[in-house]
Amino acid sequence: MTSSLIRGRPRRAKAHIRVRVAHAVLGVMAGVGWLVLPVMTAGARDPVPAAPAESVAGAAAQRGGGTSTADYALPLIAAVAAVSLAGYGYLRRTRRARTRTTPGTVSLAPPAPSPADSERQARAALVLADDCVRTSREELSFADVLFAEPDTEPFVHALRGAETELAAACAIWRRYEQGMPKDAVARRQALVGVVGRCAEAGRLLDAAVPALDGLRELRGPGLARALETAEGRFRELAGRTVTAGDALSALRERCTPAAAEPVTGYLEQAKDRLVFATTRLNEARQAADTGDGRRAAGQLRAAEGAVAQADVLVTGVERLAARLREAAALVPAALTGAEAEIAVARKGAVQGPLTSGELHARVAHADAVLASVRRELTAGPYDPLDALRRIARAVERLDTGHTGAPAAAALLVARGCVAGAEDFVTVHRGVVGPEARVRLAEAARELGAGRADRADSLAREARDLAERDVRAHGNPRTSADGDSPGVAAAIVGGILLAEDPDGGPPASFGGPETRGRHSLSASA
Known part of the structure; x- marks a missing residue:
């Protein structure tokens, strides 16, 4: 029509x-x-009076020659x-x-953007929105300590809304990566949807900033309380770092080096963040003493970001040590449960559409996996989480329902893997690209849906992609270049936004329009 x-x-x-x-x-x-x-009018009588005598000759000449x-x-x-x-x-x-x-x-x-330009825009939007959500979550953790739940509820609500929009954007991008939809126009609209969802996440956070700043009052009377909170958390982390170091040493004695590999270097990075936080807390105190509230608030926010990331790193070590102990205790039960699943499969009581030949091959593979795990248990140090992963995957391929201890093993492994990938992306978010973030978001969805094996695979993929991004970025800035201690790590961690020679403003609660509102420099 x-x-x-x-x-x-x-x-x-x-x-x-x-x-x-x-x-x-x-x-x-x-x-x-x-x-x-x-x-x-040529043949008409001339109505004009007769001309004088001296002009008669000229008039006769004109009439004789026709039209003039x-x-x-x-x-x-x-x-x-x-x-x-x-x-x-x-x-x-x-x-x-x-x-x-x-x-x-x-x-x-103006010409329409090319597909490559649209993809670059969507990728940048995903990274920016994810950074804003993570930074907002960090600052809100400090506000939660000082204020009651009704006071912080509006900001929690804004953060949850932004997380929902970001999760939707990641889901759209993931389908786009997988080639869906097929139509070129629909694919272009999918990219527009990614950018729009990310923009809405930023808008929700930006809208909550004035109220949060009014609640915290970092440039006024709230600065002293916020400083005390950050310093108290700093001192707690300093003690936990020593304890986590002891736990990591004990872990390496009980398990293979591969078991501790996910947290290798974490304590060193945590100490680097704490050194940076020490410098920024001292700067904030000095600025507060001189009445420079603007600079004091910026230095405090940089210190809070460093303390929050040190907490992530130390907690990662503690969590891995605890999960390895839990996994070691669960391995015998998982072996027993796996043997029961294999016995069910041998009787042919399977739910999947497996042929007898396929079922026989998978049962043989599961028997071999269980035999390998038993040998490792008696041979010396081993990786309990890896043993549980292998047991769970061998049983999962039998399509017997995957219940009991093997299912609990798969869930334990998946939770640890998703949490480990989350920690790594958080403390390296300044250089991690969208692929790792999107895989991690999908892993969290799969874990929430109870698909532990799928969540574990996606989380491991996300961790690999994030480590690739970190290796590709390198570390071009060092303290020898004139930076204060820890600036390079703060930029890689996204604590500082790397917009100025001194590292840029600290990242704060908010979206793209407000997250860099604080400054490290003195007031003009």
Whole structure:
């Protein structure tokens, strides 16, 4: 069905054509009139009185020679004027048609972005929105310590809304990566949807910033309380770092080096963040003493970000040690449960559409896995989480329902793997790209849906992609280049936004418009 806008175009075009034709006809008629006027009046009696005697000869000469040049002058001028007006009108209409943007005319609109440009825009939007959500979560953890739940509820609500929008954007991008939808126009719209969802996440956080700043009052009376909270958390982390180091040493004695590999270097990074936090807390105290609330708030926010990431790193070590102990205790039960699942499979009581040959091959594989795990248990240090992962995957391939201890083993492994990938992305978010973030978001969805094996695989993939990004970025900035201690790590961790030579403003609660509102420099 033709729209009203489209149906209106021919009528307007025809109306303009009729007006232009009428103007041209009138111009031609005027010109012709001037041309035939002398002929029509040539035989008429001259109504003008007789000229003086001295002009008689000239008049006789004119009558003898026919129509004079003056008789053609006015018609010629009229014709030239008509042609000039017609040409001017044509040029004006052509220029207007090229520049007008109203319906029914041709417009010189900017070219549509290419698919590559749209993809780059969507990737950048995902990274920015994810950074904003993570930073907002960090700052809100400090506000939760000082204020009651009703006071912080609006900001929790805004953060949850932003997380929902970000999760939807990640899901759209993931389907786009997998080639869905197929249609080019639909794929372009999918990218627009990613950017729109990310923009909405940022808008929700930006809208909550004025109220949060009013609650915390970091540039006023709230600064002293916030400093005490950050310093108290700093001192707690300093003690936990020592305890976590002891736990990591014991872990390495009981398990293989591969078991501790996910947290290798974490305590060193935590100490680096704490050194950076020490410097920023001292700077915040000095700025507060001189009455420079703007600079004090910025230095405090940088210190809070460093303390929060040190907490993530230390907690990661503690959690891995605890999960390895839990996994070691669960391995015997998982072996027993796996043997029961294999016995069910041998009887043919399977739920999946496996042929007898496929079932026989998978049962043989599961037997081999269980035998390998038993040998590791008696051979010395081993990786309990890896043993549980292998047991759970061997049983999962039997399609017997995957219940009991093997299912509990798969869930334990998946939770640890998702949490480990989450920690790594958080403390390296300044350099991690969208692929790792999207895989991690999908792993969290799969874990929430109870698909532990799928969540474990996606989390491991996300961790690998994030480590690839970190290796590709390197560490071009060091303290030897004139930076204060820990600045390079703070930039990699996204604590500082890397917009200025000193590392840039600290990242704060908020979206793209407000997250860099604080400054490390003195007030002007």
